[in-house]
Amino acid sequence: MKIVKRILKIVFALIGLLVLVGIITLWIDSSGTNYLEINKNESISSNSYLIKNVNVIPMNQDTVLVGKMVYIKEGIIEKIANTIEVEGIEIIDGDDKYLTPGLIDMHVHVWDRYELGLYLSNGVTAVRNLWGMPMHLRIKEDVMEENIFSPAFFTTGPKLTGSEFIGDDNLNLNTPSEAKDKVISYKDRGYDFIKTYYGLDKAVFDAVIEQAKISEMDIVAHPSQKVPFSYHLNSQIKSIEHAEEIVQQPLQFDLDSIKLQSVVDSISEFKHTRYSPTLVVFNNIYQMMMNDSILDSDPLNYMNPLIKMDDSKKQFDRWYNAKKEDPTTVERIKSQHDFHVTIVKKLHEAGVPIICGTDAGIGVTLPGFSIHKELAFYKEAGLSNYEVLKTATVNASQTHAMMNQLGTIEEGKMANLLLVDKNPLVSLSALKNPTYVFVKGRKLNRAALDSFNEKAKNRKNLMATALRYLENLIIEK
Structure with a gap:
């Protein structure tokens, strides 16, 4: 004893x-990540300004409002006019630059708070995180209480899958009653949306949709192969993710534009449906096969170290080996990416609202930086610069009611804004490296934004990330 x-x-x-x-x-x-904390006693925390001599791109119409003044009061756009008189606040000279809404990335996977700074540095002032964990609820709380500089933060709960998709990244549902309980739980705990994933059969999916409607939670759908693709055209499902899922499911990998048109037409009939193509993450498969040293490249130092060691390495090995076994795989992946661009073109022509999402945070898809590549692909698909910008501003903000305060520069909207040197309606590259980023009215200059990049680069938080993921497994599984 x-x-x-x-x-x-x-x-x-x-x-x-x-x-x-x-x-x-x-x-x-x-x-x-103390550098993200807001010290409300310092002037940098001020969220009231008068910006003068600025060209406003409002994004509620295709125009530029030349030589305006914009009054931001306590984080909200109070007034836009030729002349505004207000006393006792800082005046910023826009120096004839361009003021645009901040960008919104509608499909990200956040692994740590360093990434919040990377998004801001790249002009992303709102993100929709689509793989929710307990740590995301803490981030959301800190953002709502204005404790940290961060994009506006919205998150699904853990992704809901069918019973056969075993893996520590899946929340397996076996019965309709279990599905309803999960939706109720996620609502009660503070998650914003429900994400559905592979393997949900009709009975379980119906239960998720039914309870989501009762609980007033929008659904974001990574299409399940257990139901017809058209099943996702439901008013409770606010967006469908990934152009590649159109190729994999209704087209069965047949890159046929005539068959594609039929699918696009069916989507366009449902006016509530928005599509997030995430072209850049699939294109990065091609980039991995074209660059054998991509994991050692400088940009990959911005990835979370645990993800780089695990997911990035696994994805690289998978496609490196696929290329070795069959060299034609490279051209097949490139052809499929090109077809994804065609999908965006066809969806846009049919009037389906495109919302910008990157799937950043997995593989080699960098947080923040990748949005500019995603937008460039939409331009390649034939969208005008204004139409491209809509995908990451007004289209995104109209997807969910709780995001309606974002996406345009209008009186009464949240002051999540970018001040850029040149007109992005002429050149999309103007959105890179903004001079100032405003988050709920608080101003971050380029030096601060560059410091966010440096802080995140080569960070040594592999073990901390693993512990937070372990917390997720204990609580959610």
């Missing part, structure tokens, strides 16, 4: 030590 007690003491001591090490690891990582 004494031996047993001694062993138990040792076990409890080891557990206590591990818990202590875990707490210290998380504290150190949290301290590493």
Whole structure:
């Protein structure tokens, strides 16, 4: 008995030590992102300004309002006019530059708070996180309470899958009653949306849709192959993700533009449906096969170290080996990407609202930086610069009611804005490296934004990320 007690003491001591090490690891990582904290006693935290001599791109119409003044009061756009007189606040000279709504990335996977700075540095002032975990609820709370500089933050709960999709990244549903309970739980805990994924059969999917409607939670759908693709054209489903799913499911990998038109026509009949193509993440498969040293490239130092070690490496190995086994795989992937561009073109021509999403945070798809590549693909698909910008501003903001305060420069809207040197309606590259980023009226200059990049580069938080993911497995599985 004494031996047993001694062993138990040792076990409890080891557990206590591990818990202590875990707490210290998380504290150190949290301290590493102190640069995002808002000190409300400092002038940088001010969210009231008068911007003068600025050209406004409102994005509620295809125009430029030349030589305007914009009054931002406590984070909200109070007035836009030729002349505004207000006393006691800072005046910013727009220097004849261009003021645009901040960009919105509607499909991201956030792994740590360093990434929030990367999004801001690239002009992304709102994100829709589509793989929810407990840590995202804490980020959301800090953003809502204005404790940190961050894009406006919206998140689904854990992705809901069918019973056969076993894996630590899936929340498997077996029965309709279990599905309803999960939706209720996610609503109660503060997740914004429901994400459906592979493997949901009709009975379980119906239960998710029914309860989501009762709980007033919008659904974001990665199409399930267990139901017809047209089944996702439901008023509770606000967006469908990935152009590649059109290729994989209704087209069965047949890159046939005539068959595609039939699918596009069916989508266009449902006016509530928006499509998030995420072209850049699939194109990155091609980039991995074309560059054998991509994992060692400088841009990959912006990826979360755990994701780079695990997911990035696995994806690279998969496609490197596929190329070795069959060299024609490279051209097949390139052809499919080109067809995805055609899908965007056809969806746009049919009047289906495109919303910009990148799938950033997985593989080699960089947080923040990737949105500019995604927008360039939409331009390649034949959209005008104004139509391209709509995908990451007004189209995105109209997807969910809780995002309606974003996406345009209008009186009463949230002041999530970019000040850029040149007119993005002429050149989309003007959106890169904005001079100022405003998040709920708070101004970040280029030096601060560049520092966010440097802080995130080569960060050493692999263990902290693993602990947060372990928390997710304990709580959500």
